[in-house]
Amino acid sequence: MRKGCAYVNGPLIVQSDKTLLLEVDHERADDCRRAIAPFAELERAPEHIHTYRVTPLGLWNARAAGHDAEQVVDALVEHSRYPVPHALLVDIAETMDRYGRLTLSKHPAHGLVLTTTDRPVLEEILRSKRIAPLVGARIDPDTVVVHPSERGQIKQTLLKLGWPAEDLAGYVDGEAHPIELAEDGWALRPYQKQAVENFWHGGSGVVVLPCGAGKTLVGAGSMAQAKSTTLILVTNTVSARQWKHELVRRTSLTEDEIGEYSGTRKEIRPVTIATYQVLTTKRKGVYPHLELFDSRDWGLIVYDEVHLLPAPVFKFTADLQARRRLGLTATLVREDGRESDVFSLIGPKRFDAPWKEIEAQGYIAPADCVEVRVNLTDSERLAYATAEAEEKYRYCATTDTKRKVTEAIVRRFAGQQILVIGQYIDQLDELGEHLNAPVIKGETSNTQREKLFDAFREGEISVLVVSKVANFSIDLPEATVAIQVSGTFGSRQEEAQRLGRVLRPKADGHQAHFYSVVARDTIDQDFAAHRQRFLAEQGYAYRIMDADELLAES
């Protein structure tokens, strides 16, 4: 405000609900983006106007990263097209002022302590019932002992109480283990480097990158930075194998140094890859595999697909606050709305890049998203109308007409690598039969899966029908067309994952196609609209097509 501020024609519009609208075609849009990125979350990035949101969490993260209220206010005032409401600026300053009144630090004699610069705040939070069990003796009026095991818990609780604590207690280095990136003939992409740097500088946190943008390499890069024993948590066994494969290929690690800790194998090595499933297996009321966390002095814990982190893992993570944590994900949208738990337990978002930006840099393939609307036949409509409410989605999602349209699309892209993705096994089996393609579903053994994937990768098979088991972390580099016939209701995050299947850059650089086959005028259509919203907000606009049009074309 003390600087010259040109009100006219700034690229930013500040809304009363604390969203910021950024006009991307504006000449100063890039400056503005850089100025607001530290404290505002990118919420939507469609073609013309990007929406950022200012949240207390975002402001506190900015404080944690060393920005002050003055900078935030200046950034807003500087770039805003219209005058920024004073109340909003005051609110921002007040919110940011709440950060750092409490600090968690190491006391030479008492261990982990919570200290305050503002005694009434400490009094206030100590009166909270939720804080009481987490703290120990009061050392002096401004300091109270915190049980070291409650470090995550107390941070999370303080955040909820609106008095976020600055965590100065630091990290343990963990057991050292040499890890180097083997950059022979390839190198980390600039944004991957940036992500690794941001993460390392910030200590712990989440890196958000689109599917296919090489999140594994961000993980590998971070390990090379940490040079210590690492625990990697992934969603399933296939994904674990892929991590292992990738690590062997991209780093100095050898097969023997990497252990797999899953349902079938229980190896603990300097770098151990474990599945969420095995961690959350409960026997006789206890989690027998939890000791994995303590089995070594891990220097780094990597959470793959952090948006899928199961609730029990949250609880364990709270106990690991002294270790560096890296979360990797394509979207922070959690259908259970626990995004803030991810932030408080793993760490703030350290890096994200709009999908379109990475696409523009050529690191992910451009995609053509099409929603094909299928008309139900009269008899199908009647059957749909009379179906039980819980059966309705299944009914319209698996209608016969869809199969015909799917076949038409497959015919159209004959010769290209095509994935058909669906939710219902019956439907997939039927499709597999009609398309003469193998089906991968839950009961398919891991060996069989890998064999099929390899064949697909080699081009021996050009069409693969997969159920939702293949939603995550399977690496199918040459898939150029994905056809989605049904999904998990309105899951936005699943849609993003599936689109990600085809976004990996193509060898010949041609466009990827993502088809979503939807039954018109049914809840399938409503769910599709909900699913697409995230991608539309990422700039992946869907074209909507009538099935008749498509059938006529082919």
Place this chain on the structure above:
Amino acid sequence: MGQMSTEDLPAPRSLAEALRARDDASLAALLRRRPDLITPVPTDLTQLATRAGTRASVVRALERLDRFALQTAEALAVAGDPASYDELLGLMAGDAADEAVVAALPAAVAALREQALVWGADDRLRLVRTARELLAPSPQHPSPTGLGPSVQEATAGMSPGRIQEIVSAAGLPSTHDSVSAVAALTALFTDRKKMKRLLGQAPADSLDVLDRLVWGPPYGQVTPDPAPRLRWLLDRGLLLPTAPGTVVLPREVALHLRAGRAHRTPEPVPPAVEPAVVHRPQVVDGTAAGQAYTALATVEELLKEWDEGGPAVLRAGGLSVRDLKRTAVALDVSEPVAAFWVELAYAAGLLASDGEADERYAATPAYDEWRERPAAERWARLAEAWLVATRTSGLVGGRDAKERTLSTLGPGLDRSAAPEVRHRVLTLLAALPEGGAPDAEAVLARLRWERPLRGAQSEDDLRTRLARWTLTEAELLGVTGRGALSAHGRALLGVAVARRTAEEPKGPGDKLPVHHRPSAPPEHLSPPEQAVATAAAARLLTPLLPEPLDHVLLQADLTAVAPGPLHRPLADMLGVLADVESKGGATVYRFTPASVRRALDAGRSASDLHAFLAAHSRTPVPQPLAYLIDDVARRHGHLRVGAASAYVRCDDETLLNEILADKRAAALRLRRLAPTVVAAQADPATLLDGLRAMGFAPAAESAEGDVLISRAHAHRTPPRTAPEPVPEGPPVPDATLLAAAIRAIRAGDLASTTPRKPTDATQLAPGELPRTSSAETLATMQAAVLTGEALWIGYVNAEGTASQRVIAPVRVEGGFVTAYDHTADEVRTYPLHRITGVAELADD
């Protein structure tokens, strides 16, 4: 100097004379300051002087004094009557002659004189008697100066002998005359040197006592046998007794100890209101303009919210708490802020109750006019209404004197001081350099200095609260921006402001240009002057408000962003076609099937909508949006719903053609829905009659489609139960009771006609109650139940009244006997323990 030239005129002997000596301008100044003096207009100056001396008027005048003038008046009240200017100066400035006080005092005296609170020349200043009474110290009413009575006043009732003792103790030559003794004592106390010497001999703990009393309150308690340190002071008259057990520090002594000053801290200079922060004026104007725009949007949103049936008016008037809450949620503001907007719209005449039987609040016709005005004029109207309003939304939620909650738009919110305080606060802001925002506390301190009596020292006195509200409300309304008065705000107060044209220098580290202090706004604006000022404010505001846009940006995620305010027709249309998702500088709209359907319902066709979007979008219309509109339009109106009273159906289409072609069918208002179905607005009976009259033979159909048998059907009620009989008198007794009754009647008859069988024990005298043991009573009773005989009993009721009765027992159980009472002619129940005895009736 405020002294009046008095050389040519004889010194006035009364206030009336002093007034008479004043010129017209000076009298006018008095009347302007104290308008209550001319309501009604006094007949002459004597009457004016009398009125100026009345308690009510003086109190009012004193309340309007600033702190220093008031302190001056207080000092005069403790000075001699009359007092010389020098004496007053001594009291105000002290022995050290505080320079600021010396400089400010003449003006203060002049102000007091102007207001006719003080009269007389500088050598004989007189405080009006009423004012003196109000301000002079008395035991009941301690003076704000903390001074006690003078030696003369304090010794008024004292015995001459005691005075002599004091005089000699103080080391003065004794006189026999009390008056001269007191005068000598006074002279001693006012003589600084001698006093110093006297006090130099005082024991240290005695001085501590004086220290405690010096700044007041001057009274202290003593025991009948005072301690030596008190004794020392009492002996010398440094403390004088006022009542048994109470002593006072005489005024002269206190003044000596205070080095002559009547006030501990004279405040000759008003607390400065200085800018705490200086913003660039452009920032201030821009922020204020942004807020002004928000104000307009908020008022419009509020009234739009109430467009279809606003909230109901409470019986006592005003808005219910729940409605206020709801409004606050709808406007996304806190409740006090919502109350402010509602009150503002009300004050500006945009909102009122509709006066219907079911009274509700709604927008006035003036609102529709207002909406059509340019934005700056709309704002000006709100700002002007706010400036002069006496209603104060800040009071909402509080309670009045009768403990009733004060509600928004309800009664009891008027505070007549509000416009004056508002004006004063803004004037203080106007006195700052452009862009200067003061500290709110400094403004409040200044207001307290200006009206010390009105604004009590407490935190929550009305003026302070009003001032606080003014600061927040001015910010909300966009009169101020970032706490500093904007250019249009300044213009609103009547200050001539030039439109800012030159760009201020900018660049890193630029120093703020030196702004000269702007001219002060006029004190009071007449309505026409205010209108001119308001128009000037609107002119200044106009270029700062965002230009309405005629385009939006459409995006493939089915949103439209209006990067600024839109032209009204565009905004109205978009409001129908899409839902507002976020507001502020820009508006984000989201298209949903429901919103598109709403637009279609409003009579737009799909092609209208396409054309509308294409015309107003800067970018190509995204395919999904175009598809959405077509898709909704495709289904829109697919099903049709209408009302009909009856229908005619017939498998023979020709027959229906025939009916429709018949002119006589016009009255039935028939419409063909399908080849074999015709709907009618006439009810089924009329339709049947009509068709029959036309020569057709229709049959009626039930809802299930069965042909109704045409038979005059009898009208029936729904299932009903027959009425219960309402018997008169008691229920009929059962056979046993009846039998008993009859027996009893007979027995009674016997009892009255036959002599009693003498009992074996004692012969009962007439009127004497039978007496038997309780076992015997019980046995006899039980026997009587079996035999059905009537008995003669003695009975004592709850009040202890004894009586004789003939009863025919029916039942004996639980200590009670139920029997037909022959005497009372009804069935009664008697507790056995109350029965004194029982006797058989004599046999016939």
